[in-house]
Amino acid sequence: MRKIFMLAAANIRKAKSQTVSFLLIIVISSLLLNLGLVTMLNYSNNFDKKYTELNSAHIWQVMNNSIYKDEYYNYVKNLKGVTETEKRDVLYFKGSFTFGKSDIEQNIVLFDADNKNKISKVSYIDKLDKLPADAIFLPYIMKAGGKLKLGEHFTIERGKTKHVFTVAGFYEEMNTGTINTQLIGFILPHNEWMELKETTGDKLDGTMLLSRVNDKEQGKRISSEIYNHIIANLDVQQTATIQELDYETLKLARTTTANMGTSVIILFSLVITLVSLIVIRFRIRNSIETDINNIGALKAVGYTSKQLIKSFLVQFSGTALLASLFGGILSLFALPVLKEGYSAQTGIIWNQGFDAKSFIISIAFIVLITVLVSFQSARKIKKLEPITALRNGITTHSFKRNYLPLDKSKGSVNYLLSMKTMLHNTRQNIMIVVIIAAICFISVFALVIYYNMVVNDKAFVDVIAGEYSNASLMLDNDNYNSHLIEQIGENSQVRKVIYYDSVSALYNNNETFNIYVTKDFSVTENKKCYDGRDPIHDNEIALNGYLAGNLKKKIGDTITVRLGKKSSEYLITGLMQTANGSAYDSELTAAGFKRICSSYKPMNIFVYLKKGTNTKLFLKDIQNEYGNYIKSIQNSDEMKESMLNVFVQIITLTAYVIILITAAIIALILFLVIKTLVIRNRQEFGIKKAIGFTTRQLVFQLSLSFLPIAALGSVIGGVIGYLGINPLLTIMMRSMGIMKMNFIIQPVTLIILCLAICIFTYIVASLVSLRIRKISAVSLISE
Amino acid sequence: MLMSNVILSTTKLCKTFSNGGTQQHVLKNLDLEIFDGDFTVIMGSSGAGKSTLLYALSGMDKPTLGKINFAGQEISGMSNDKLAVLRRKNCGFVFQQVYLLDSMSVMDNVVAAGLLSNKNKKQIVQSAEKLFSMVELKRNDWVKFPSQLSGGEAQRAGIVRALINNPKIVFADEPTGALNSMYGKAVLDVLTNVNMNGQSIVMVTHDLNSARRGNRIIYLKDGVICGECKLGKYVSGDRDRHEKLRTFLAEMGW
Structure with a gap:
């Protein structure tokens, strides 16, 4: 064995730089393979692991108390498939806050820190030792993605009112701890929460229903059933204030971007591993070919083929083992960067340390492949007579054709x-x-x-x-101005202005989906139909291709859509795509929507500005001029x-x-x-x-x-x-x-x-x- | 006796090799002149420094000390690339192992060398064909790979490559060393003809029959020139000439 090690060491010494480059490729490959494996084996489970840890709700609804009835809670609690339900008093309103460098407008839920949650527990990460009088606890995404720090000020704007808080802590919470859905939650200490509740009267009082179900795959269906029950007696404006979400939609919203990142890492690691395998093979074969004289000499002095093959195996597998170990260790240093990146996108901490499984798999895979390739390449030594080797016996080239004859x-x-x-x-x-x-x-x-x-x-x-403009304005239902669209359209900075509403309705009688409603889809800027066309007439609908596939519907088929008690059948004219409604969405013209909602009046205006217009300043002017008719303004660019x-x-x-x-x-x-x-x-x-x-x-x-x-x-x-x-x-x-x-x-x-x-x-x-x-x-x- | 211009000369030429800390002085303060049009033969025992001298003279290797002058040009301090340019224009090489490029046909081996100093491909091909005829290499051998030729054919192809640029001087290192007597004679006949046409030849050899072709024999021993014999131009069957050479070599202890 000693002789074999000596031969292997001599081979390495002879080809130092090639050994180093071989080593480097395996280090890179092992580093990426390990990162890819860790991500593949552990990251995708992280969301569900956290979900279980915090006993998070699979479905949840939040609404103002002007809409809420206790009967809803009882309905949800007794619904088939629901295993656990919790009712929570919250403060609920539409407001804006700063995230990173941008202002975000969202539906905000303020929770009372003293709530003893059984469902959707909160896990605090950082907390100030001494709470300031204006303390607020924020979801982890505000730290990881929003770059906020403990002790900094955090302002929530509600209409013209500003609430300034001091960041007193960060926490993980699955249901509302994200900016990627229409609902975000913050926590206030009990006294502050009560104080805000009292100062705002009953205007912000809301109720959140959180439920767990026995089969989370059924969450979306059960959520639709609850939603359908709640909106049965509401008008479309009231319906628009209800926020409801389910496990599947949330998971998609919170992990999509990170999943794309992980896919790139996994794909990249696989390609690099493939490349390394090719290189390993090349390196070993060539090493044997260039060493052929030595092999002959060694055979001539009495070394057996087995000894020589073993020396190659030791040389390459030893190098591969060393390099892959090093690459694996290096990946431990690269992991925090990856974890931080994922956390910043999802708002969920990924507590991933050393993963023995990935570590062992990546090293074993690389070493095993190296051994196999080394053996496959080295076994030809067996058939080689010493004299043939000494005469450069293995012909590396047999020239059969003289390409490009120089004389011709x-x-x-x-x-x-x-x-x-x-x-x-x-x-x-x-x-x-x-x-x-x-x-x-x-x-x-x-x-x-x-x-x-x-x-x-x-x-x-x-x-x-989906459809995207520079700014969107939500009209005030209590002070509705049906001419606002024309008035804004006259502004010299405005390129185009349209009504564009997103409303929830039911298909197949019990499943919720989004309907995008506008007067004329030909003027929208994001052509979502990839097959067929947008609806033109009031009996036409465009359906998300994924949903259509699930329903086995195609262009030319019909689908029944229901809102409250009214339903209507529509002809599918196009298949559309957007991730906005997580594959459950459709398009109806305003006239078409009126077939199931005769009281429909447009509530959202999409404003497209001319090039070079400052959206922030424009919205300021709009607020000053038409503020009375507008409930909320969103700077979509920001x-x-x-x-x-x-x-x-x-x-x-x-x-x-x-x-x-x-x-x-x-x-x-x-x-x-x-x-x-x-x-x-x-x-x-x-x-x-x-x-x-x-x-x-x-x-x-x-x-x-x-x-x-x-x-x-x-x-x-x-x-x-x-x-x-x-x-x-x-x-x-x-x-x-x-x-x-x-x-x-x-x-x-x-x-x-x-x-x-x-x-x-x-x-x-x-x-x-x-x-x-x-x-x-x-x-x-x-x- | 030929009285010609000096084409190549060395002054106090030294070549030392280092081997694991040991210094081996292969050429020692060697002064030598090679004359234009001569067929110079370098002989000596094994390890005398014959090939080292040949490669130093041809600019393929650099001396450790001393000067080499080629056609009035000091070449010992030249860069490798300048030496390469000098070689392609002025030198042809015939090696014992032939060293044709395995991956190319015989014709390609010749044309590749020719194209280095002449861009006119047509002219090169014509010259190559003439030279192939001169060395009696058949047309169907021109397209063969070196591995498909016999030793003698390969060596003759090597000579054609050496001559394609019409060099001032041809360096031959044991050109018949790996050939049987029949092939060896054919190769020597070609080299003799080349010399008769006015080109200088410097040849290293062990072989008496090869040495007879030269008009000047230099004998090297332990890195120094220990004797020189001038014979006239080669004439086949000249016994006196042959005896003179034998006597000289006997004096040298060969």
């Missing part, structure tokens, strides 16, 4: 020789093409996501947010910015990391390949130098020979990316209601990326092949 082909000698070099290395070329294609695809993926979420987020916002901001940072970071790793992998692969080529073809370079080729010419020939390979690989990766990214994203986001992802993939960006990969390949190849310079012609020949 056009082009300079350097160009032709580089093409010849390229054409004679098919096996190696295939490997490089596959590797470059794979990492180019990943880079395209990262760039496309970066472009569509950071540079030009329209496509992303279109699918996530809202969008704040929602995307955290994600933007993560995506930017991910894109940079992916590009960096792509560059590192290309550099390492080229280093390995060129080093091997230079060693294998030392004599050829020597002969060329002897007959008068300069180092510069040889470097040029070698570097140029990689250019078509890099170009082919990057074009393949780019084309797969161009054609495959939207379908891939669609598959990933189908359950959210996205049936046809339309991320913008700019051909120019792809061309630039492909060119960058080619140029980078050429530069790295030139730098690595410069080692030819150090060796004189005679030493190359006399090798």
